Amino acid sequence: MPDINKRVMKLIDILSVSRQDFAARIEIAVTVLSHISSGRNKPGLEMVQRILKEYPKVSADWLLLGTGKPYREEKQQVATKELEEKLYALGLIIKDQQQNTERKLKELSDLLKKA
Structure with a gap:
């Protein structure tokens, strides 16, 4: 085994x-x-x-x-929790930036269609 x-x-x-x-x-x-x-x-x-x-x-x-x-050990658990929180926050930032990028690309696409 x-x-x-x-x-x-x-x-x-x-x-x-x-x-x-x-x-x-x-x-x-x-x-x-x-x-x-x-x-x-x-x-x-x-x-x-x-x-x-x-x-x-x-x-x-x-x-x-x-x-x-x-x-x-307890200190590892605290460090892991802090890392998880930072990772979550970073994920939110990335998601927000991705949404902004997609919105701007759509705006540019719409402008190109009008031109």
Whole structure:
């Protein structure tokens, strides 16, 4: 069984939840988890993202690479939250700029049609 599979199963033990509850919380079928447990399949990126979203204290480094501890330290959580907020703000700025650009392109297109 690949190491990431072992870490997913270890995480379930650490969280003290049943496989059914874990699967339900990250919105996967229990059979997917069974295949991971048996080593038949590896967890995909989407599953890893769901785990990290549902359990924000879990360390991505530990889950993906096996480095560090299963839980992030508090300062990492604060830094991650700040980065998420900045990323969200940046996304809003980009969306606004894209809308402005599209509006200006439409105005130019309309002017060219009139010419």
